[in-house]
Amino acid sequence: MMSFSDFTTILPLVVLTAWACVLLLVDLLIPRNRKGITALFSALGLALTLGLTIAQLGRQGSGFNDMVVLDGFSVFVNALLLVSGLLGVALAYGYVKRMGLERGEYYTLLLFSVAGMMLMAQAADLIVVFLALELLSIPLYILAAFARPKVESEEAGLKYFLLGAFSAGFVVYGIALVYGATGTTALSGIVAAIPSSSTLMLTIGAALILVGLGFKIAAVPFHMWTPDVYQGAPSAVTAFMAAGAKVAGFSALLRIFATAFPSLGSSMSDVLWALAALTMIVGNLIAISQSDIKRLLAYSSIAHAGYILMAFVPFGNPDVRAVSVAAGLFYLVSYAITNFGAWGVVIALEKAEGRGLALDDYAGLGRKYPALAAAMTIFMLSLIGLPPTLGLVGKFYLFRAVIAGGYVGLAVIGVLTSLISAYYYLRVVVIMYMREGEPTTTSEPYLNMTTAFAALVTVIVSLVPAPLFAWASSAVLKLF
Amino acid sequence: MTISQIIFLVVAGFTLASALMVVTTRNLIHAALFLVATLFGVAVVYAILQAGFLAVVQVVIYIGAIAILFIFAVMLTRRDMRDRGPQMNRMQWIGALLALLIFIGLSFLLSSWDGYSAVAQEMPADFDTMGRLGEALVSPDAYLLPFEVASVLLLAALVGAVYVAYTRR
Amino acid sequence: MNNEWLFVAFFIVIGALVPIAAISVAWLVSPKKSNPIKQSTYECGIETVGESWVQFKAQYYIFALVFLVFDVETVFLFPWAVKIGQLGLFAVVEGIIFIGILIAGLVYTWRKGMLEWS
Secondary structure (H helix, E strand, O other): OOOHHHHHHOHHHHHHHHHHHHHHHHHHHOOHHHOHHHHHHHHHHHHHHHHHHHHOOOOOEEEOOOOEEEOHHHHHHHHHHHHHHHHHHHHHHHHHHHOOOOOHHHHHHHHHHHHHHHHHHHEOEHHHHHHHHHHHHHHHHHHHOOOOOOHHHHHHHHHHHHHHHHHHHHHHHHHHHHHHHHOOOEHHHHHHHHHHOOHHHHHHHHHHHHHHHHHHHOOOOOOOOHHHHHHHOOHHHHHHHHHHHHHHHHHHHHHHHHHHOHHHHHHHHHHHHHHHHHHHHHHHHHHOOOOEHHHHHHHHHHHHHHHHHHOOOOOOOHHHHHHHHHHHHHHHHHHHHHHHHHHHHHHHHOEHHHEOOEHHHHOOHHHHOHHHHHHHHHHHHHHHOOOOOHHHHHHHHHHHHHHHOOOHHHHHHHHHHHHHHHHHHHHHHHHHHHOOOOOOOOOOHHHHHHHHHHHHHHHHHHHOOHHHHHHHHHOOOOOO | OOHHHHHHHHHHHHHHHHHHHHHHOOEHHHHHHHHHHHHHHHHHHHHHOOOHHHHHHHHHHHHHHHHHHHHHHHHHHOOOOEOOOOOOOOOHHHHHHHHHHHHHHHHHHHHOOOOOOOOOOOOOOOOOHHHHHHHHHHOOOOOHHHHHHHHHHHHHHHHHHHHHHOOOO | OOHHHHHHHHHHHHHHHHHHHHHHHHHHHOOOOOOHHHHOOOOOOOOOOOOOOOOOOHHHHHHHHHHHHHHHHHHHHHHHHHHHHHHOHHHHHHHHHHHHHHHHHHHHHHHOOOOOOO
16 A cells, blocks of 8 residues: 555655646636736745755655655755746746737646656656656647747757757666666666676666766767757757756756666766767867857756766766765756856857857846846856856866866866867857847846846855855765 | 467568558558558557557557558648659669668577567466556556556647648638 | 467458458459440449649648547546556546647637538
8 A cells, every 4th residue: 555655755756747737727717818827826836845955954765665765865856857947937928928928738738848857856766767767848839839830940859859869778777777677677676786787788788778868968979959859949949958958868867877876877977978078178179169149058058968967977976976966956956057147148149940049149148137137247257167156166066076086087178168168158258248248138027037036046156155055065865 | 480480470570561551652641551550460469469458459559549640641742642652762772771781680689688589478368468557557656657647648639730730710 | 378369360351351352242243244334433423523633622631630640648647547446536636638739739729710611
C-alpha cells in the first residue's frame, strides 16, 4: 500500500501537474483575447508550487520504492526551476501578445515542461529519468515551434525535435546497457550491483547517457542544434529553454553520476574534462563572430554549459564532490538569473518579423534608454564574470572547487576562455554606449519587472553571496 | 539446430531484408509498407521470446497506429511519391565504415556480457504475464509513478500535436 | 515451444495463402485476350481523371494523431483492466486518475473543434 510519505516527497510536483491539467481545461473557457488570465493562473500555480517546495526544505526521504528522492539538492534545483518558470511566464506575458502568439497552450505546455524538469531533479530511477526527460522535452519542442507558420520557428521546432528524439535514443540505449550490466534501473540498486557487474558495459551505458543528456545541455560536440533552435524559437521560449533545460539536464547528470556511478570516476573524469574544455573553447570562439544577439547568446549558453560541466569533473572524488556540487548549483543560479535578464533586454528590443535582433540595433541604447543599457551591461559583465556581478562569484566558487579537485589545467582553460568571452560580451556594451543609433524598445510592466529583478539579484547577491552559497552547500545529494 | 532457432533465423532475415528495403526503395509508400513488415518481424521476435504482451503491443501501436500515421503523413505531404534525388552522397563510404565499426563494437560488447551465452528459461505455461504486468503498473512499490507520468506525458504530447497540426484559427 | 503462437503463425500462413491461391488460379485459368478497354481502371464505368496518387485531407492525419495517443493509453490500461478484479480499490482509483488525465486531453481536442469533420 502506498504510504502518505511516498506522496509527500513529490507533493509540489503533483500539485503542479494537477494545476496544469486543470488549467488546460480552464483555458478553454477563457475568451481568445483574454489569455493573459491563463498566464496569471499559471504564474499562480508556479508560485504555489514554489511555496510547497520551500516548505520541503530540510526534509529528506524517498518515495515509490526509491523511484524518486527528496533531498536538499532536489529542493534547491526545484526552487530554481520554479523561479525560472515564473520568469519565463513573466517574459512571455507581453511578448506573445505583441508577436500575435497568444494562446493558452503556451502556459500549459510551460507548466508541463517545468513539471518534467522537477521530476528529473527528483528522479532516482533511470526509467523515471527517461520519462522526465520526455515530459520536459516534448513541450519544449512545441514551444520552439510556437510561432508557426513562421518558417524559422518551425525549423527550430523540427530541428530540436529530431535531434532531441535522437539524443533520447542514446539515453534509452545507455539505460538498457546499464540495466544489462546491473539488472536494475534504480540508482540504489545500481550502486549495490556495481561490484559484481561488467565494467565495460556499465561504462558504455553511462557514456551513452552522458551523450544523450549532453545534447540537452548543449555541450560540445553535441551542440549543433543550439544556435538554430535558440534563434528560431520565440525569444521568451529560448530564455526559458536555455535556463530550464540546462538546470534539469545538469541535475539529472549530477544525480546519476554522483550517486550511481562514482566508481566510474577514474575513467569518466577524463572524458568529462575533455568535454568541459572543448565546450568552453568552441562555444566562446564561435561566439566571437556572431552578429545576431540571439545567436550570440546561444553560443554563450554553450560556453556556459562548459563552465558548469567543470563542476562535474571530480564527481567520483568524495572529498571534493560536495563543494563542487555546491559550486555547480551556485553557478546554475547565477547563469539562470543572468540569462533571463539578458533575454529580457533582447525581448524589449525585438520587433515583429525578427527585426531588432542584430547587434547594430543596440547602437545608441546607452544614450536613449540608460536604464535598459545599464541592465544589459550588468548581464554582460555577469556572463564574462566581472565584478560587481553574480557571474564573478559563481566563477570564483567554480574555479576554486575545480582547483581543489586537482584540475588546475581545466581552471586555466576556464579563465582563458572567460578572457576570450570578454571580447564579444564587451562588444555589445561598446555598441550600446559608443555608437550612434536610434533604437526603439517596448516597455511592458512584467518584462521590465523581470529585467529589473534579474539585474538587482545579479548585483545584490554578488555583494552578499554567503547565504545562497550556504544553501547550495547544504543542498547535498542523498546517497544510497 | 532447434526449430525455434530456424524460425528465429527466418524471421530475423525477413526483418533485416525489409528494413533494408525501407531505406533503399524509392517509393515512399512502399517504404512505409516495408516498415510495417519490419515492425511485424520484431513482433514475431517478441513472440519467440515469449513476450506475448509486447508482441501484441508492437502490432497494435507500431503497425496499427504509427505506421498508419507514417502513411498518412506521406500521402498528405507528397504529391509525387517517387523520390528522384540521388540515394547516396559523398560520405557513403565513411558512413558505411562507421556503421560497420559500431556493429563490431556492439557485437564485441554484447559478446563480453555474461548474459550473452545464457540460455533463456522456458516460462511455465500458467505464468500470468499480463496479470503480473497489471499489478506492477499500479503497485506503489513498482511502477505506479511511471504509469501516471506516462499519462501526463501523453496528455502533453496530445496538446502539442493538436497545436502543431491545427490549422484553423 | 510457444504453442499459443503456432496457432497465430498458422492463421497468418493460411491468411496469406488463400489470396495468393485465388489470384494464381485466376491468373492460370483465365483467358488472356487483352484490349485497351479491358486495361482501363474501370472497365464499365467513368473514365479516370489524373493520377491515383492524390494528396489526402489533413484531417485524417489529425485523427490518426489523436488515435495514436489513445491507442498507447489502451496498451497501458489493458493489463490493469485484466487484473482489476483482484487489485482492490486503490488500483482502481489509480486507473481512474490515469484515464481522467487523458479525458482532459479528449475534452481539450473536442473543444478545440479538432474532432469535427470539415
